[in-house]
Structure formats: structure tokens, C-alpha cells
Amino acid sequence: MSGEPGSERVIAGRYRLLSPLGEGGMGTVWLARDEVLYREVAVKEVRAPSGLATSEIERMYARLEREAWAAARVSNRNVVTVYDVATDGGRPWIVMEVVRGLSLADQLDAEGPLSPQRAAHIGAEVLSALRAAHEAGVLHRDVKPANVLLSNDGRVVLTDFGIATVEGSSALTMTGELIGSPEFLAPERALGRTPGPESDLWSLGVMLYAAVEGNSPFRQNTPLSTLRAIVDEELPPPRRAGPLTPVIEGLLRKDPAERLSAEQAEHDLRIIGAGGTLSAETLQAGPYPPTIAAPFPQYPPTPAPTAATRPVPPP
Template identity: 80%
Template sequence: MSEEPGSERVIAGRYRLLSPLGEGGMGTVWRARDEVLRREVAVKEVRAPAGLPEADVRRMYARLEREAWAAARVAHRNVVTVYDVATDDGRPWIVMELVRGLSLADVLDAEGPLEPRRAALIGAEVLAALRAAHAAGVLHRDVKPANVLLSDDGRVVLTDFGIARVDGSSALTMTGEVIGSPEFLAPERALGRTPGPESDLWSLGVLLYTAVEGASPFRQDTPLSTLRAVVDEELPPPHRAGALAPVVEGLLRKDPAERLTGERAERDLRLVGAGGSVTGQDTTRADTVPGGGFAPTVTARTGPEASRTPPL
């Protein structure tokens, strides 16, 4: 177990734990000080539940190490930077850059639903991170508001690759086990099929829907009923999404082959974020400019919302 804040436990003789930054079902992320490089970092520990069989504990630690491996393969400004994997007391601890800011989940809890333009701007940055991960052969598999950090310096950072799947790696989950957050899980994953990049795009669609509508589209009372809704229920029509609606609906098509591609979705999100509008077809309602770009000011909105950006 971790010691209480203020005890300043030192991990691997180098990383001094200062205070907890966040806590979830699998452990705690700490603000820490690297005594060698004299800088603050974030350190993630996994806390094995009491009574967990040793084989499951080892699997949990292997999953944690794979998070570092997966994230370290993706060099991108929108992906959290991993510095080190330290071993202390027989456990791995992931040492990462300290991102100062709030998670998207925290922002939604504090402010309520976002305006479509603001959600689109955040979504475009998350999608840029996902496309970089996919290009490196990494599927995130747990895209949700709690894993998106809105940095004080304006960056949008995708974190927590703890259940990521890397091409060529062996599976670390038991047969039939579903990992990830059920309400953000793609239908093909809920059915036990092999996921691809399209599964992360579905999760991004759920994230965007949740951000603008204030509620997850398929959440039910139990995880099982949520998974059934993901597979069988129609998408509740978004009412607050505005110009973002075609993108959300395009990402949340049940058949992964029919979803928007990452390239198309990022283009559309940046257009909506700039004040433009898109359709569900292959064309946009904004004039194009030389080089295949867009002139979003043609359909840009006016008023206070036109100047809003993700929180700094």
C-alpha cells in the first residue's frame, strides 16, 4: 500500500511521492519529484485488490508495463510522455510527464455539457493522438473523458494506455473478459470480435456525444445492460450537438466498416471547431481553399462562442 501524503515515500531510490493526483479502481497517480533530474513528474502505481490470486496480480503488473511500452511507442504532443518504468517492492511504477490541468471528466462535472465547437476542438486533438497511436500499431481501447487531460498550457493529452493492444503482442486478458468502460465500448468489442482502429473511433464518438449532450448515449443500470444497448439499441438522437451531429453519428455507426475514417473525422472536427459545418455525406457546407483545406469562416458562427477554445 502507498503511504499517506506527506510521508514522501521514495520509489526506486529516485522518485519522491508528494501528493496524489487522482485515484481509480486500479490505483493512484501521484505527483512526485525526480531527485536525479530535479523535476516534478507523475508516477502511476497499481494497487492490487486484497485477495487477488497471484496470477492475476502478475497479469495486472504486465498490463501496467505494457501501458508504458504502448505509450512510449507514440511520439506525439497529444500523447502523454513516458519517462521511465521503475520497479519498487516487486511492482512496476510508470513515470510520466506531469500534465498540469484537469481531465475532461472533471470539466464536464464542473461545467456541464460543452458547446459543440469546444467539444470539436478537443475531439480533434484526441483524434490526432489516436491516429498517431494507430500508425504505431497501438490501439488505446479505453478512450473516455477521464483519460483526456486539458493542460494549463492548452494541450489536449490522451493518457492511460493501460489496456492498450500493441500489434504483435500477446493478449493479457482472460478468454471472454471484457476490459474497458462498457458505455464507451464499441459493438464489435462487446461481441468479442477482434477490434481495430475503428473501435477507438467509436469510443471517441461516445466521448463527443457525452461532452455535448451531458449523458452517455448507451449507459444503463448495469454493465451487462449497457453492453446490450451498445450492440442492439439505436443511437438516441443528439439534441445539443449542432454542427457536430454528423460527425458524432458518423463515428457511432454500428458496423465498423461504415464509420467515418480517422482522417475524415479529424478534418470534420477541425472544421466544426473553426465554426464551419459538415454533412453526413462526402461533402461539406464550407468553401474549399487551395491545397484541399477549408475556409471555415464562410459558415463561421458569430458571438461569444466563436472565441471559445478548450480551457487553459
């Protein structure tokens, strides 16, 4: 572990680590002070598991960097702001804004299921973040309660783009590798097919179901049985979703082409979040229109030609 509370290690000669904000199996998020701009920041550290091959460590660090620039290219108040990617000790550290509050997962653990109205409000804010990401060519691929932060000032923030995919970038996962939380994976991803924006919408639907019902709809005893249930089992009817039921069912259609559109889903969630109900016309929603435009530039971008290499136009 690179620094204990109180040791105040300085990263990249600039970011002084103060205390842990959160810790998981893959690393720690630190509260830190930017010694140049004199402000508090959050710094994400990833620790490679012991015994991991060098090639795997390099892929982990590459994925961490990708989290930073995937999030940085999305401009939306519901997406965590990335300030910098610092290099220290031969590995990257992501420097982000500090979001003070709880994750949705912590909120559910502490207080139990949410009301449909509260869940709809949170879902609409997350969907706003996803729509902005999709328009920027970014798929999140791991939408779940643990990655949704509920700020003390009422802001809802989608974070952890560490396994996001970006149009135009090379894949950082090996063939057959499953990335993401199994119970939130869309059927097409469970089957190994290429995901699209609608795969994030499925994950949002599972998150909404879990938020109001207290459990995710397809979770089983093992990851494999969970994936089989996602592909083969019918959606257990929501019992506490109330007006949110048609939105959840629309997002959790097995065929991605038949899922509720992002625009329609956000519209419906805003209505429910404000205490309204859906009209008969709303319940006739059409399929999901793709929202990722093409082509997107590769990252890192190709450098502009220099004077020495720039072609000279013919006379």
C-alpha cells in the first residue's frame, strides 16, 4: 500500500495524499490536496494483485488511464470531473473532483429500497450522464449502484469509467474475458456479442429494479448461473415499482433493438421523479435508436503534421 493515513505521500510532486475516501479489492480512492492549485481532490490509486503477470499489470494501468480520458471527454454535470492523470512510481493515478456523499449502493444498504419517485429521479440523472457519454462515443459498461454517487448537495454523479469503451480505441480486454458485474450485464454481452448504447440502458434498468425491489432481478448463486438467467429467464415482475414498472420493463427487453429509447426513458423518468404518471401514449414507446455517431477520433489522437512532415500542396 503506497502510503498510510497521516504519512501524506506526495504523488507526482503535486498531490498530497491525506486520507482514504474508499477502498475496494482493486485499490483506494484518496482525499488529497493539490499543492499547486490549493484545492482538495480525489486521487484514485490502483494496486495490482500480488503474483499478477507484468503484461496483466500493464493492461490494468492502461485501463486506468482509459477511465480518465473516457470520463474527461464527457461534459455533463452528472459525470465525475477528471482533472489530471499523474504518473508516479511507474503507474498512473487519476485525479478527480471530490464528491462528498454516499454511493447508491451504500444508501440502499443503509436504508433499504427507494420509493419509485426517488429511484426515478436518480435514474433520470444517471441516464443524462449516459446520453452525454454515448454522444461522445463512450460506453460505460458497468452501470450499477456502487458507481452512482449521491452528493450531499443533491447532485447524482456517475463514476468509474475504468472499463468503458471508446469508439476508435483499441480493445484492452483479451478474447473471452468478461468485464463488469455479472448481474448487471445485458444479454447480448453475456452472449459475447458486441455491446452498444442499449447495453448500458439494460444495466440502468437492472439498477432501477434493484433500487425499488431490494434485489437485482437475475442474480443467482454463481456468476455463471446469473448469466444464464439473464439470457434465458423471464423478468420477475416488479412488485414495488409502481409507476416505474413500464420503464423498467421497457429497459429490460432481451432484444436490444426493442428496448426503450434513451430519450423516451429519460422523459418518463423525469415525469415519475416529479410525482407524475405516464400517459397511454408514453407506454407505446418504440425501439432504441443508436446514439453513437461515427467516426470518432482515435485516442491518443494522431499528432498534427509538423513543418518537416506536412505535405506541400502542388503549385
